[in-house]
Amino acid sequence: xxxxxxxxxxxxxxxxxxxxxxxxxxxxxxxxxxxxxxxxxxxxxxxxxxxxxxxxxxxxxxxxxxxxxxxxxxxxxxxxxxxxxxxxxxxxxxxxxxxxxxxxxxxxxxxxxxxxxxxxxxxxxxxxxxxxxxxxxxxxxxxxxxxxxxxxxxxxxxxxxxxxxxxxxxxxxxxxxxxxxxxxx
Amino acid sequence: xxxxxxxxxxxxxxxxxxxxxxxxxxxxxxxxxxxxxxxxxxxxxxxxxxxxxxxxxxxxxxxxxxxxxxxxxxxxxxxxxxxxxxxxxxxxxxxxxxxxxxxxxxxxxxxxxxxxxxxxxxxxxxxxxxxxxxxxxxxxxxxxxxxxxxxxxxxxxxxxxxxxxxxxxxxxxxxxxxxxxxxxx
DNA sequence: CACCAAGACTAGCGTTGCTAGAAAAGCTAG
DNA sequence: CTAGCTTTTCTAGCAACGCTAGTCTTGGTG
Numbered sequence: 001x002x003x004x005x006x007x008x009x010x011x012x013x014x015x016x017x018x019x020x021x022x023x024x025x026x027x028x029x030x031x032x033x034x035x036x037x038x039x040x041x042x043x044x045x046x047x048x049x050x051x052x053x054x055x056x057x058x059x060x061x062x063x064x065x066x067x068x069x070x071x072x073x074x075x076x077x078x079x080x081x082x083x084x085x086x087x088x089x090x091x092x093x094x095x096x097x098x099x100x101x102x103x104x105x106x107x108x109x110x111x112x113x114x115x116x117x118x119x120x121x122x123x124x125x126x127x128x129x130x131x132x133x134x135x136x137x138x139x140x141x142x143x144x145x146x147x148x149x150x151x152x153x154x155x156x157x158x159x160x161x162x163x164x165x166x167x168x169x170x171x172x173x174x175x176x177x178x179x180x181x182x183x184x185x
Numbered sequence: 186x187x188x189x190x191x192x193x194x195x196x197x198x199x200x201x202x203x204x205x206x207x208x209x210x211x212x213x214x215x216x217x218x219x220x221x222x223x224x225x226x227x228x229x230x231x232x233x234x235x236x237x238x239x240x241x242x243x244x245x246x247x248x249x250x251x252x253x254x255x256x257x258x259x260x261x262x263x264x265x266x267x268x269x270x271x272x273x274x275x276x277x278x279x280x281x282x283x284x285x286x287x288x289x290x291x292x293x294x295x296x297x298x299x300x301x302x303x304x305x306x307x308x309x310x311x312x313x314x315x316x317x318x319x320x321x322x323x324x325x326x327x328x329x330x331x332x333x334x335x336x337x338x339x340x341x342x343x344x345x346x347x348x349x350x351x352x353x354x355x356x357x358x359x360x361x362x363x364x365x366x367x368x369x370x
Numbered sequence: 371c372a373c374c375a376a377g378a379c380t381a382g383c384g385t386t387g388c389t390a391g392a393a394a395a396g397c398t399a400g
Numbered sequence: 401c402t403a404g405c406t407t408t409t410c411t412a413g414c415a416a417c418g419c420t421a422g423t424c425t426t427g428g429t430g
């Protein structure tokens with residue numbers, strides 16, 4: 001009896017946590033992170049502000065971090081899927097496209113994934129694990145770790161510069177095949 | 186007579202503008218941009234808040250933009266100096282070091298240079314000119330424009346990822362020579 | 371000296387993230 | 401069914417933020 005109640009409670013909590021994250025993400029994607037306010041989030045899930053702090057004691061910044069972590073998982077999965085079962089150069093270009101498409105389609109999530117240093121308070125093991133896992137898809141693509149880092153840097157930089165309007169998005173194919181040429185050997 | 190007074194007035198204005206920018210930059214570098222508040226800036230220059238809006242009608246965001254523009258000029262100059270009078274691969278590595286050193290030594294300025302899209306209100310010609318000028322140093326280093334874009338992206342990405350604590354800074358030499366190998370031919 | 375325009379300040383608006391203390395709801399035992 | 405306790409939720413408010421309207425001070429002009 002009590003276990004059932006307990007699990008039911010846990011399920012509701014989990015559901016609400018999801019609601020918060022979804023509301024945050026959706027609002028961020030449409031109006032930017034500065035439009036994601038605790039008052040709006042509370043409104044969106046049908047509760048008052050303090051309940052947010054029950055789920056995320058760190059407040060808004062912890063909510064953003066949670067969105068970032070989910071982004072890492074998602075991006076890692078996409079890159080891995082793009083890479084699997086392809087030859088070297090093909091894989092490089094496929095991963096590049098997957099990566100940049102993600103950045104393009106989820107600019108707000110992507111922004112929060114890389115904008116600022118992980119708050120020391122939250123950088124505790126498990127976060128790092130997800131991050132490392134996400135990165136390993138790139139390492140497998142390139143082989144050598146330093147090359148992978150530079151490749152990652154290039155992807156990241158291109159993604160940011162496109163998002164910031166400093167590179168034309170419609171010339172991306174050129175850049176991707178340039179990446180294939182430089183890193184596909 | 187009046188001209189002298191006029192120029193004196195202009196000089197004072199210019200000086201105060203500098204004070205604001207310096208105060209903003211210095212505070213941002215030590216405590217981050219969120220610690221740069223209009224109240225603190227006003228305090229730092231010995232005037233009240235509304236004075237700031239006389240110099241920067243756009244408020245805090247315009248002050249940040251001004252810091253970003255100065256950053257572009259500075260970075261462009263550094264890259265150009267590093268590149269001049271060097272062979273291809275040496276130039277690539279020297280520019281990479283200059284670029285990354287700048288990002289390392291001025292993280293707050295660097296952040297504001299690339300964090301978000303230029304506010305449409307301010308993206309009016311003259312800003313773009315400085316930006317383009319800064320970028321042309323890279324184009325000259327690499328030669329082909331697409332390659333330069335990708336090289337720029339790689340530098341930018343590495344800089345961001347190092348600043349975000351997602352790449353170890355002390356392994357930078359490896360990454361730079363990797364860049365030399367990939368882009369120096 | 372009287373006047374006037376420019377510059378600077380005071381005071382306050384609306385909004386933000388966050389929280390203490392009151393209120394409500396749900397569970398358990400008698 | 402009820403009394404009492406625990407947990408959850410809300411109300412109300414704080415301090416700090418960006419920004420601005422309206423007042424006062426100041427310095428030059430006739």
